[in-house]
Amino acid sequence: MTEKEAVNHPPHYNHGGMETIDIIKHIAGGYPQSVGFSIGTVVKYLDRAPYKDNLLQDLEKAEWYLKDAIKTIEGAQG
Secondary structure, eight states: OOHHHHHHHGGGGGGTTTTTTHHHHHTTTTOOOOOHHHHHHHHHHHGGGGGGHHHHHHHHHHHHHHHHHHHHHHHOOO
16 A cells, blocks of 8 residues: 555545545534534444454444534533
8 A cells, every 4th residue: 555545545444435534424414513523433433443453442432422422412402
């Protein structure tokens, strides 16, 4: 892998014909802006986890960001 590929199109960001950023934009775009970042980060960790070295760690990171989004929404409704 060239240095440019490692920055612009690393293999764990691009599998199944779609890049993670495109999936994030599609999914997170439907959420309120206040949780868009957290939801996008959840998607990022879930999408890349199987292609990295520490599956459990990435799933725990996704869980943390999902809980953050839930807390934010609960706070806005509360």
